[in-house]
Amino acid sequence: MIDINTALTLKTELLCKGLYLDEGLIEHYKAQGINIDYGRKGGAGPSGGRYFLLEDGITLTNVVLWDDPKRTDLFLKENKEGYFQVYNEKRNELFSRLKLIRNPRFYSPEFKTSDGIPMKKIALVHGIDCLASTIYQKCVYWGCGEACSFCGIEVSLQNDSTIIEKNAKQMSEVIDAAKKEGRCNHMTLTSGTDETIDKGANRYIELLKGVKKNHPDLPLHIQIEALEDLEYINKLKEAGADTIGIHIEVLEEKLRRDITPGKFHLSYQLFEENWKHAINVFGDNQVSSYVLTGFGEEKTNFLEDVEKLISVGVIPYITPVRSIPGKRKLPLTDCNELLDIYQRSADLMREYGVNPLKSKAGCVRCSGCSAINEAYKAVV
Numbered sequence: 001m002i003d004i005n006t007a008l009t010l011k012t013e014l015l016c017k018g019l020y021l022d023e024g025l026i027e028h029y030k031a032q033g034i035n036i037d038y039g040r041k042g043g044a045g046p047s048g049g050r051y052f053l054l055e056d057g058i059t060l061t062n063v064v065l066w067d068d069p070k071r072t073d074l075f076l077k078e079n080k081e082g083y084f085q086v087y088n089e090k091r092n093e094l095f096s097r098l099k100l101i102r103n104p105r106f107y108s109p110e111f112k113t114s115d116g117i118p119m120k121k122i123a124l125v126h127g128i129d130c131l132a133s134t135i136y137q138k139c140v141y142w143g144c145g146e147a148c149s150f151c152g153i154e155v156s157l158q159n160d161s162t163i164i165e166k167n168a169k170q171m172s173e174v175i176d177a178a179k180k181e182g183r184c185n186h187m188t189l190t191s192g193t194d195e196t197i198d199k200g201a202n203r204y205i206e207l208l209k210g211v212k213k214n215h216p217d218l219p220l221h222i223q224i225e226a227l228e229d230l231e232y233i234n235k236l237k238e239a240g241a242d243t244i245g246i247h248i249e250v251l252e253e254k255l256r257r258d259i260t261p262g263k264f265h266l267s268y269q270l271f272e273e274n275w276k277h278a279i280n281v282f283g284d285n286q287v288s289s290y291v292l293t294g295f296g297e298e299k300t301n302f303l304e305d306v307e308k309l310i311s312v313g314v315i316p317y318i319t320p321v322r323s324i325p326g327k328r329k330l331p332l333t334d335c336n337e338l339l340d341i342y343q344r345s346a347d348l349m350r351e352y353g354v355n356p357l358k359s360k361a362g363c364v365r366c367s368g369c370s371a372i373n374e375a376y377k378a379v380v
């Protein structure tokens with residue numbers, strides 16, 4: 001059995017490098033009833049991945065699967081007794097054993113909402129029990145050529161794997177189906193940004209009210225960009241959101257301009273006002289921000305910026321940046337650097353009394369895309 005420090009190290013390397021999956025293996029495993037593929041090509045969260053558990057049976061990792069052996073030295077090989085063997089091809093040694101999280105049954109085409117939409121187009125299971133959905137699949141920044149470089153929100157629309165907007169009835173029906181097979185204990189809701197002053201908050205509010213009416217006990221997480229009118233944060237909480245992600249994504253100002261040109265128009269100060277207000281409304285440990293790393297930023301500066309977030313009570317959901325197929329190629333993150341970042345961020349969270357393990361819903365609770373929770377557990 002692996003300990004938490006080993007789990008943290010393995011997960012960080014997997015998050016950074018991903019795995020090479022030989023295309024020929026897809027059919028091979030299909031014949032054995034195992035559906036493994038290159039994962040979704042857009043939508044919420046880093047795309048192109050599948051979910052695996054490490055050998056400890058608890059550490060969840062969202063791993064990108066490459067179809068090109070030049071992209072990584074970690075190769076997915078044979079499946080033995082329920083675990084895929086992963087080899088480091090360069091070192092010619094076993095790296096780890098991983099258990100693939102199976103796709104839920106409701107992904108089959110016969111599962112449809114009462115208005116005839118395949119359930120898979122409404123929401124997907126992230127990890128084991130986090131149902132996730134992009135409630136509005138368009139973003140104002142895509143329309144004006146200022147989209148974030150790592151974002152795939154409109155890609156899923158282009159390849160017909162979703163619909164533009166989802167309503168509470170459709171969502172509630174998919175929640176029912178996912179709950180029946182034990183695949184929904186909390187939910188992540190995300191959205192593109194609207195042109196309107198509410199930035200899409202009103203769309204969330206309508207959906208949250210409908211979903212909470214049908215599923216009052218289901219913890220819900222929403223993600224929205226910083227708002228000029230902070231009153232919407234109160235309204236989102238009142239409508240039923242349990243946790244909120246207000247995502248700055250990139251911390252260094254120069255990089256923000258380059259990587260998130262649309263969002264860059266929002267000042268850091270506005271984000272800070274939003275975070276502080278959200279913590280008052282949602283409570284301690286219920287406010288987070290995605291923070292991407294791996295753009296070549298200077299580590300000391302990066303950690304100083306991370307400390308600024310943590311010092312106001314925000315959980316920094318640190319993830320290595322991942323390229324979207326067909327979009328600008330982004331660099332691979334150095335896993336040793338990231339490991340150090342995780343460990344030092346975890347120390348800071350302990351120092352400031354921020355506990356990611358107390359998050360009620362969403363990405364921080366799911367923890368598939370970041371090793372921040374493992375790093376926190378590993379601090380003694």
Ligand code: SF4
Pocket residue numbers: 044045046062126127130132188362363364366367368369370
């Ligand atoms: S952390 Fe979990 S819920 Fe969030 S994007 Fe990653 S897999 Fe999805």
